[in-house]
Amino acid sequence: MIIKVLGSGCRNCERLEQHTREALTALNLAGTIEKVTDVGEIAGYGVMRTPGLVVDEQLVVSGRVPSAVEIAELLGTAS
Amino acid sequence: MTLVEAVPTTRRGMAAALVGGFAAWILLYWVNEWVWDWFFYELLAMPIEASATQSLHFFCYDTVKITLLLVGIIFVVTVLRSFMSVERTRALLGGKREGAGNVMAACLGVITPFCSCSAVPAFIGFVAAGVPVGVTLSFLIASPLANEIAIGLLWTLFGWRIAALYVVAALSIAIVAGWVLGRLGVQRWVEPFVFETRLGGQVIDPSAGLSFDQRIAMGIEEVGTILRKIWPYLMVGIGVGAVIHGWVPTDFFTTYANSDNPFGVFVAVVMGVPLYSNAAGIMPLVEVLYDKGLPMGTVLAFMMSVVALSLPELVLLRRVLKPQLLATFVAVVASGIVAVGYLFNVVLA
Numbered sequence: 001m002i003i004k005v006l007g008s009g010c011r012n013c014e015r016l017e018q019h020t021r022e023a024l025t026a027l028n029l030a031g032t033i034e035k036v037t038d039v040g041e042i043a044g045y046g047v048m049r050t051p052g053l054v055v056d057e058q059l060v061v062s063g064r065v066p067s068a069v070e071i072a073e074l075l076g077t078a079s
Numbered sequence: 080m081t082l083v084e085a086v087p088t089t090r091r092g093m094a095a096a097l098v099g100g101f102a103a104w105i106l107l108y109w110v111n112e113w114v115w116d117w118f119f120y121e122l123l124a125m126p127i128e129a130s131a132t133q134s135l136h137f138f139c140y141d142t143v144k145i146t147l148l149l150v151g152i153i154f155v156v157t158v159l160r161s162f163m164s165v166e167r168t169r170a171l172l173g174g175k176r177e178g179a180g181n182v183m184a185a186c187l188g189v190i191t192p193f194c195s196c197s198a199v200p201a202f203i204g205f206v207a208a209g210v211p212v213g214v215t216l217s218f219l220i221a222s223p224l225a226n227e228i229a230i231g232l233l234w235t236l237f238g239w240r241i242a243a244l245y246v247v248a249a250l251s252i253a254i255v256a257g258w259v260l261g262r263l264g265v266q267r268w269v270e271p272f273v274f275e276t277r278l279g280g281q282v283i284d285p286s287a288g289l290s291f292d293q294r295i296a297m298g299i300e301e302v303g304t305i306l307r308k309i310w311p312y313l314m315v316g317i318g319v320g321a322v323i324h325g326w327v328p329t330d331f332f333t334t335y336a337n338s339d340n341p342f343g344v345f346v347a348v349v350m351g352v353p354l355y356s357n358a359a360g361i362m363p364l365v366e367v368l369y370d371k372g373l374p375m376g377t378v379l380a381f382m383m384s385v386v387a388l389s390l391p392e393l394v395l396l397r398r399v400l401k402p403q404l405l406a407t408f409v410a411v412v413a414s415g416i417v418a419v420g421y422l423f424n425v426v427l428a
Contacts (some may be wrong), residue, residue: 010196011304039398043203046278048165049285050197063164063192063285064297 001031001075006042006052013051015065020053022068023075031075093292108147115140134325141317141363145232149309149359150302152231157301160192160227161294164286165201167191168218172210177261180214185253188221189246195223195392202399207276212269213261220412221253224387229358236366237375244423245379252383252415259411260404268404312360320363323371332373343377344420348413351384361385375427380420387412 003020007013017033024031036042036054045054049063053071060074115136119125125132168187175183193201198219205215225246234242289297361382369378393405400408 008196008199010194011308039199039203040272040276043200043207043276044279046204046282048169048197048201048204049193050200052283059281059283061285062166062283065300067296 001029002034002056003031003075004034004036004054006036006045006047006054007050008037008039008042010050012065016051016053016061019065019068019071020075023072026068026072027075029075090292093295097295104147104151107143111143111147112140115143130325132325134321137324137367138317138321141320141366142313145313145317145359145362146306148232148235149228149306149313152228153302153305154298156227156231157192157298158294160190161289161297162286163191164284165191165193165197165204166282166284167286169205169208169210172205172214172218173208175210175214177211177213177258180211181217181254181257181261184210184214184217184257185221185225185250188218188253189225189227189250191218191222193222195389196395198392199395199398202396203273203276204278206269206273207278211261212266213257213259215257216260216265216408217253217257220256220387221250223389223392224253224383225249226358226386229362229382229386232358232362236362237369241375241379244426248379248419248423249383252387252412252419256408256411256415260407263407265404265407268401268407270399270401273399309357309359312356313363316356316360317363320367323364323367327371329370330372332368332371343374344380344417344424347377347381348384348417348420351381352388352409352413353390354385355389355391356385358382358386374424376420376423376425379423380416383416383419384413387416 003024005013005017005020007016013035017035020033024033036045042050042052045052045059047059047062051061051065052059052063053061053074055075061071066074118139119132119136120127125135168184168191171187172180172184202215202219205218206212230242230246233245365378365382368381369375388409393409396408397405
């Protein structure tokens with residue numbers, strides 16, 4: 001599972017990444033987390049308010065930081 | 080973060096926490112001045128008239144007051160705004176012509192949850208979806224200028240008339256500046272890759288399908304996030320405000336920069352552009368400058384130029400806008416602010 005955290009390094013992006021790691025650990029899933037900081041690429045995924053979360057090239061979260069529990073549910077359905 | 084983990088998960092717990100928080104807020108706001116009066120004048124027995132006492136009292140009192148106001152305003156506005164999103168705004172603006180589009184973009188800029196750190200992806204997202212560049216700029220100008228913190232603080236500190244006047248002025252600047260920039264044909268100064276960006280994937284609307292509890296939790300989180308981000312600016316603003324409050328003689332500005340002074344507003348705007356702060360950080364200064372006799376139009380123009388035009392945001396926007404456009408953008412917006420400042424000084428005199 002390839003997970004991308006979209007955001008140019010603001011605090012919300014760090015929190016989203018942290019919540020995602022927690023969710024991966026909780027689900028016992030192996031996934032690689034990549035950071036996407038290039039604005040052109042971020043916009044290309046359709047995100048207009050950072051942060052965003054992309055799982056296997058599918059945008060699943062945009063413009064907010066869900067809790068680790070919510071991300072775990074999202075990852076659960078995606079895998 | 081402890082704050083977030085402390086959010087109760089049950090309905091009843093949530094309601095109790097909200098009511099408790101509200102009561103604590105009222106109590107703190109109510110005793111704030113009284114506590115500091117007692118602390119400095121009674122406990123420390125400092126002379127009331129001394130500049131140092133006045134400065135320290137102002138600093139402590141204002142820090143508590145502005146922090147409380149921010150907590151309340153950010154929480155309420157975040158919960159209300161969780162029903163709105165940039166995606167929804169873009170859908171509403173799609174297919175709008177210039178003119179009506181500028182008006183709508185500016186109004187939506189007030190109610191859409193937005194942070195200037197997302198100015199670039201939003202710009203690309205709007206333009207790539209066919210929203211005219213001038214209309215997009217109206218949105219990007221209105222959003223920081225007529226922001227909820229500025230409006231909420233102005234309302235509580237100066238009353239609703241000044242707040243309403245400020246909103247009307249901010250919207251007018253955003254509408255006119257965006258329209259003028261569109262007429263000037265600034266599209267040619269947008270980096271070409273913006274028009275070539277293909278928007279992939281499905282659109283996720285962050286405002287949809289959230290439970291009430293989630294919206295409340297977002298509000299609490301946002302309070303923490305914003306306070307952590309802006310506190311250095313707030314401290315600097317209150318610190319400078321405290322020094323002016325204590326040491327600058329009353330009516331100083333009435334003598335040197337009254338509303339008859341033709342350069343007052345102009346100088347205020349020129350000084351405000353390179354200064355970088357946010358609405359919350361600038362508010363203690365606004366309060367104190369007005370107290371010392373600076374006319375309201377000049378004060379608001381200063382505030383607008385600090386909030387609307389900031390170097391870090393221009394650096395971010397440089398990624399999508401060429402230097403010619405940035406320069407035109409600054410010139411048009413600054414002219415609008417100067418005009419509004421003079422108008423206010425005439426109207427409010």
